[in-house]
Amino acid sequence: MRIQIPRGTQDILPGEVEKWQYIEQKARDLCKRYGYEEIRTPMFESTELFIRGVGDTTDIVQKEMYTFEDRGERSLTLRPEGTAPTVRAFVEKKLFGNPDQPTKLYYIGPMFRYERPQAGRMRQFYQFGIEALGSNDPSLDAEVIALAMELYRSLGLKKLRLVMNSLGDTESRKKHKEALINHFKPHIHEFCGDCQARLETNPLRILDCKKDRDHELMKTAPAVLDYLNDDSRHYFEQVQSYLRMMGIDFVVDATLVRGLDYYNHTAFEIMSEAEGFGAITTLSGGGRYNGLVQEIGGPETPGIGFALSIERLLLALEAEGITLPIDKHVDCYFVAHGEKAQAEATVLLYKLRQAGFSAEKDYLHKKMKAQFKAADRKHAKFTAILGEDEIEQGKISVKEMETGVQETVPLDEFISYLTKRLS
The missing domain is CATH 3.40.50.800 (Anticodon-binding domain)
Structure with a gap:
């Protein structure tokens, strides 16, 4: 019997792998300029890390994780994303005790999610991401966004769209949550099972539903920006002000919702507007997660980061007709x-x-x-x-x-x- 590659994975052969190496080196060089250091975490972690870190109401935890039991009857999961493992290492190795803060880290490596394979979305996929832990300064939010944009620009991409939103602090999110429940509850029976299950626990996730995104109630749902308190509104305005001073264009979209439970305050996505790129235009996304370190057992520590798919980055380069300057010469x-x-x-x-x-x-x-x-x-x-x-x-x-x-x-x-x- 001929053995074939598992569905949703790929072999990256010579002639193609050089593009990956070029992108990875660009990312490493950029991180060095911005003061981010590399971290390498295990490819599998305790399942509990992702349940607590990513959120038990997310699609990732409920539907997409590769989870197995080892011979010691411990539940382990192939990492579906890089933030929770990085924060786990930050807590376990007490990096919060280092005199130089914030702690600025980056990672490059494979992630695993069981979902329907399609162009740029594989079951084993590769992410580059950064995490900055230990500061509530809105200029750090702007720095993280600027680094993401600069990586794309340095590779020649031009048809990009930066979309931002604020999810607010705990007080703002609580008020918005109540408004969402009141908005959807009378007609929740018209929504899919996932949305019905999330109504009381995490109604914000209803806004990110792919099945019911065309429902009339989606268009009239309460916007989180209308529920920001003064501190949250001021914070978001500062982030925007820094980006304007940097000359980075952006669009504020009150409907933008990140797919993981740990986000608050700044949330953003970078999208490709290249013709023919495809229906799913998102290249990368990220945001602030000020409660995640405590959730994983560490001290109260704010954090912000983003991650991008190298596969989708390659598709964007192809859509814009960009050829990377790969040196294939032998001396x-x-x-x-x-x-x-x-x-x-x-x-x-x-x-x-x-x-x-x-x-x-x-x-x-x-x-x-x-x-x-x-x-x-x-x-x-x-x-x-x-x-x-x-x-x-x-x-x-x-x-x-x-x-x-x-x-x-x-x-x-x-x-x-x-x-x-x-x-």
Whole structure:
């Protein structure tokens, strides 16, 4: 029986993986400039972490988690998102005790959700995300949003739309929750089972329902912005003010609801407006979560972050016709004919790599013409040609592929010669 890849996963092969590496390096470089340090958490955690951290009324916890019991009868879950594991590490390793606060972290890695696979939405998908823990300063909200926007811009994306909302503090959310319950309750029997179950526990999630989004009551639902108290309203205005000063365009959308329970105050999404991108336009999202650290057992600590899907980022690049500047060149390709020439090429190949350059040669004993074709396919900058005659004369021919200029160089000077040329 032929074994096939599991549904909702993908093999990222050479030729494609270089795009991923390029994006990941861009993200790492950007985080260094912004003062964020990398954290790597386990790919599976205690199931309780996500129930408490993500929220037991969310689709992720109720429908999408890969949960299993290990041999010790412990319930474990493949991580469906990166914030809760990062906060768990922050609490468990007492990073809140470090003198330099806020603690600014980033992660890159695979996440797992059991959902219907479609373009840009896989069961194993890759996220880049950042978390800033330890400050209530609205300028930090603006910084997080700015970093997300700068990553997209640095990759060449232009057709972007930043959408923001405020969910308010605990007092504001309580008043809004009561208004939502009163609004939906008389007709809740017209909504799906999920919405009915969430009415009393988390009615905000009804606004994010995909099945009932066209229901008339959705259009007239109380807006959270109308229930913000003075402190929450002032906070949101400050975040907007910082973004304006940075020259970052945004749209305030009172209907924006993030899919996880831990958000409060600032919430945002970045969307692609590229033609042909698809019906689901969201590229990334995030917001503030001032109660999550306490929920996971830590001290009262505010936090904010965002996460983006690398798969969806690649789709956005494709939709805008952007080709990443991937360097596929090999510095030198050895074309060798004859047993002695092959042996000498093997040694020179090793020395050239030791000198810090990329180099390749033929391993299938192909004819010279086929080796030259291989050098072309590898986009070699130089081709080093060795035959029996060159070995006897103690020389090697070096051809610059772009110009076609060919020189003969003493074998013992080859490495220094090519080092100068490549430098």
